[in-house]
Amino acid sequence: MPKFKKEPKKKTKSKKNLPRDKLILKSVKISAILAGIFLVLSLFFNGTEWFFEGIIIKYIKREIYWEILDNTIKVGVILLAFFFMMISLGNYKELTGKPVKLKEILFLLGLSLIQTIRSLIVFIFTLIGLFAILFYLYLIQES
Amino acid sequence: MFITVIFLISSSNAAIIDFEPDYGYAPDIDGEIDRSKKEWENASKEVINLLGSSPTDKGIPIKLWVMQNGSNLYISVQFDLENHQPQEFIAILISNSEATSNESFVDAKILQFTDLGIGRDNYNYFDYYMVNEKLFRDTEFNGEAAAKLDDNEIIYEFRIPVNNSDDDNDVFLDFGETYAFKIVYGEFAEYPASFKKSNIVLIDIEYPPKEKENEWILIHNILCVIIFSGLGGLFAFYTYKIIFIKKKIRRVKE
Numbered sequence: 036m037p038k039f040k041k042e043p044k045k046k047t048k049s050k051k052n053l054p055r056d057k058l059i060l061k062s063v064k065i066s067a068i069l070a071g072i073f074l075v076l077s078l079f080f081n082g083t084e085w086f087f088e089g090i091i092i093k094y095i096k097r098e099i100y101w102e103i104l105d106n107t108i109k110v111g112v113i114l115l116a117f118f119f120m121m122i123s124l125g126n127y128k129e130l131t132g133k134p135v136k137l138k139e140i141l142f143l144l145g146l147s148l149i150q151t152i153r154s155l156i157v158f159i160f161t162l163i164g165l166f167a168i169l170f171y172l173y174l175i176q177e178s
Numbered sequence: 179m180f181i182t183v184i185f186l187i188s189s190s191n192a193a194i195i196d197f198e199p200d201y202g203y204a205p206d207i208d209g210e211i212d213r214s215k216k217e218w219e220n221a222s223k224e225v226i227n228l229l230g231s232s233p234t235d236k237g238i239p240i241k242l243w244v245m246q247n248g249s250n251l252y253i254s255v256q257f258d259l260e261n262h263q264p265q266e267f268i269a270i271l272i273s274n275s276e277a278t279s280n281e282s283f284v285d286a287k288i289l290q291f292t293d294l295g296i297g298r299d300n301y302n303y304f305d306y307y308m309v310n311e312k313l314f315r316d317t318e319f320n321g322e323a324a325a326k327l328d329d330n331e332i333i334y335e336f337r338i339p340v341n342n343s344d345d346d347n348d349v350f351l352d353f354g355e356t357y358a359f360k361i362v363y364g365e366f367a368e369y370p371a372s373f374k375k376s377n378i379v380l381i382d383i384e385y386p387p388k389e390k391e392n393e394w395i396l397i398h399n400i401l402c403v404i405i406f407s408g409l410g411g412l413f414a415f416y417t418y419k420i421i422f423i424k425k426k427i428r429r430v431k432e
Contacts, residue, residue, distance in 0.1 A: 060423065060424075063420055063423070064420060067416065067417065067420055070413075071413055071417075074409060074410075074413060078406045078409075082402045082405070082406045083402070123416075123420075124416075127419070127420065127423065130423060131423070146409060146412070149405050149409075150405065150406075150409070152398065152401055152402060152405060153398060153402070
């Protein structure tokens with residue numbers, strides 16, 4: 036009989052992984068909260084009749100520069116919501132031990148694009164931005 | 179915006195352009211064009227010459243802008259002159275039809291300066307009716323006008339009611355009809371003796387755009403409600419999944 040009882044290998048591995056899991060879970064939660072915030076902002080900027088013309092040009096000044104800024108904000112909130120949602124979903128999937136599937140990425144892509152229903156300009160720039168984000172995420176992912 | 183050049187002859191009684199004005203936001207009638215507010219953005223814009231009676235007269239080239247909304251027709255006249263006269267005016271004579279003969283013009287809207295360039299650029303707006311080319315002041319003034327001199331360029335702005343005049347002295351500008359408008363430049367306040375240069379244009383009074391746009395906005399709104407409610411629902415489901423992820427992780431590890 037051995038003098039020291041060897042601890043099961045499985046338990047040790049689980050202990051080592053615990054802080055990493057917590058870190059990933061934290062990332063899932065924070066990214067989801069940020070995605071939620073940008074989704075609400077997108078609702079205000081892209082979804083409501085109040086801001087159909089654009090909140091900035093409606094309340095500040097109707098000029099081309101302000102219109103550009105207005106559309107940039109509209110595109111920006113959608114892209115940021117998508118970016119944080121992708122991070123959150125990616126980490127969520129990592130926790131559950133599954134990879135993010137292509138159809139899930141396409142689903143998120145569709146959900147982001149559908150927010151641009153009110154403006155063709157916003158749609159075009161959001162589409163470009165979404166592909167840029169996907170390319171960036173593809174580049175930085177662990178091989 | 180659609181402008182048709184009908185006649186290219188320089189006869190004083192022939193309309194040179196037919197305006198089919200677009201609908202747009204009402205500009206402020208203040209003699210200024212505020213581009214930050216996109217004033218006159220939808221106007222039909224054309225350059226025409228106001229000609230005198232002499233055949234050798236080069237005339238005054240003016241920018242003529244015309245636009246409309248459901249209750250008013252808006253006309254802006256802009257031109258550059260080296261020497262503006264203190265009692266300069268622009269009159270808009272309105273025919274009761276497309277006819278351009280002198281007798282056809284039965285209504286006149288006039289912006290008359292009293293001391294242009296030498297005082298505080300005071301002006302008055304007058305509404306006249308015309309009988310056999312003679313002008314008589316209306317008992318009730320309808321419409322509005324304003325003007326402003328900036329350097330040598332002057333901007334006149336007129337607002338003329340459409341489809342809602344109860345005044346018998348005014349031409350009732352009806353939707354779907356075309357009317358002749360004579361733009362007249364003069365240099366002292368005696369009408370019509372001081373009518374110096376003029377030209378005639380036709381303006382179609384357009385019907386208000388159909389309610390399709392409003393229907394489209396309503397459809398947009400309904401779609402937005404559905405889309406963002408759906409997104410909210412999906413996000414709520416995802417949040418629920420995150421809350422219960424610890425159990426899932428435990429199950430995966432086991």
